[in-house]
Amino acid sequence: MERALPQSVLRETTDRALFDEVVGRERVTRAELAAATGFSKPTVSESVRRLTDGGLLAATGPQETGRRGRVGTFYELGATAGWVLAVEVDQSGVHAWAADLAGRVRHRHDRPPGGAGDTRALVDALRAVVTSALATPPAGPLRAVAVSMANPVHPTTHEVIALSGTPFPEGLVSPADVLADLVTAPVLVDNDVNLAALAEQGSVGAASFAYVYVGAGLGLGLYLGDRLVRGAHGLAGEIGYLPGAGPGTLAAELAADGFGRSDAPSNDVTAVLKALDDDDPRALAVLVAAVTRVVGSVTAVVDPEVVLLGGPVGTHPTLLAPVRDAVAALSPSPARVEHGTLGVLAPLHGATRLALDHAVRAAITGLP
Template sequence: MTPEKPSLDLLRRLTDSHVVGAVVDHGRLTRAELAVTTGLSKPTVADSVRRLESAGVLADTGERSGGPGRAGLYYDLAHGTGTALAVAIAPEGVVAEVLDVRGAVVSRATAQVRRPARPATASRALERAVRSAVEEAGAAGTGPVRLSVVSAADPVDRATGRLVHLPDAPFLVGALDPAAVLSGLVDGPVVVGNDVNWSALAELAARAPRVPGAAADAPTGPEAAPADFAYLYLGEGLGCAVVADGRVLEGAHGLAGEVAHVVVTGARGRATAFTEVFAELGLRRHEGGTAIDVARLLEAVHGGGTGGDRTLRTLAAAVTDVVTALVALTDPREVVLGGPWGGDRSVVDAVLEHVRGAKRPVVVSPATVPDAALAGARSRAVASLRSHLVDRGAGRATP
């Protein structure tokens, strides 16, 4: 059976993607330089440049190449091609960044979220931060905000993009619809994801070899670092992302990785829910709440003495029980410990000591990406903006 040939439309899109990627990565280039950089023929590059220039994606800079031979025109991204918005909604507050297609931060704004965080107060903080960042970027003439990627410290319903309120949620008390809040501030789609999932994707991208021009969130190469790992987030809240074959497993309703109620060994040596261990150790932020007091936990862990050693041993045993459950269910090659206290060296070392004695030991390592949730959202936003520019060249996206 003869393989089906790729359509002309697909070939043009792939060509435009390579050309846009080369300009994004290298800056202004002539058509001859684009041909060398992309490995495409000069006529193919010339056709792509004409399409992208007509769509307002590329522009003649007015500069000419020097040296012997025929002078070439330099092309770069057109002014005002637009930006992307990356947002993080977390207990520390809301962070909004407007990014250009090269990943540079055009503007940044923050807003505090009053605790306990309820949908109305979180919505106001979200709108305030985003509006400030968008208005600052607009004043710089960067063009419209084409799309947004939101990281949220709560489970996210895959079908609606709304944040899901679960019993014993440590941060947001109620449901929130970030897409509705941003509808008047962003021209295009709003993608919402859980912060632990974005953190895992950022970790995945950081561990994978890069190929120039590849999407910012796409690991490449056969020797890419473990594509099967579990990212265990340990902060005010507790969460997990399971990465299999380079993809995060979200579950039917986006609720995969909720590990707070995994049964572990508690401070008194009895079986208890993971989240209850912190109540037993007196490490809750507020009486009756489930948010973990990270500062007090780290102070206890590093304070030494009988109390600190007991706290560290109890935490390490509980985390190891969660790791054991993850190994039994998902068989990851590695478990990455992230979050404000999960990546602490003392915690990691203590967990390693416990894991070595497990029946099915696994590699345990600290996360490597700082501010991983925002980094993951930022990476996806920039990659999506690049795809948008390619779609404009192909006539698939609105100008």
């Protein structure tokens, strides 16, 4: 015999479903909410009351609904419901945007990168970006900060993991510690490629897909059965450490082929993109071979429905067609190879989604 869910869980589930419906529709009446969700009108009325009393929703007053003789009260996201901050920290610098609880971006903040390996400069840039965001906040409380890091993150401790040969050595810091005296909201941390895959998951239309990131480093985000695979130690998807064609790693092989920076253990994204823009056949051939090896390995092992190419290099338009052709000749899997839909902003979108989910869930749990 199945046990009934606790009343508090049912209430929170209802409140979240109705909140999401209001945010998705922007303005809606209780009658429309009942019709859209299937909840009874008394259940909708009680939930909307809780959400309104808690400041998450606001009544805009009686207005014509568009149906003859009908006047209803419309509800929308509360003006002071709060906001979240999404931050991306990688070799290109520190980038952030503030968004309301509907995910609408209100302000953008950026700081350029420091020198390779200059952890102090990166910490200063991270603090400066957050300080700037706090100086011009959207209305309401800051409810969560989500930080995308270009290094692996432990799935349990949420600490950045130090790996030998990391392409982002200056990023071996704890964002929660760096920001502890600036924000009281929870600081959530995850790997940039995982967050990019999280962001793409909403539009990919597949329960199982792989997201291959090609930029300053190489990474893989893997969704299987609608679940993100992080691995026991947070190291799933560290494809730069795969064996190359020779004795070294795949990342080392790309560096040896002329793509590495002279001052850091990472790919020189600017130089690689220029080579692709200039239709350099050698550069294209080397990159296609490397990406094909990754995609062929992933499709052979886990057989995803779709493989997305992402990152500043992975999204270059000249890369997709030859990778498709090479994978089709190499792999028995019928997986589709596509570009990600969010481009280089995918990690920021993923951080926003992570922050929003935490913020809304916590706010609804705390409703009286």
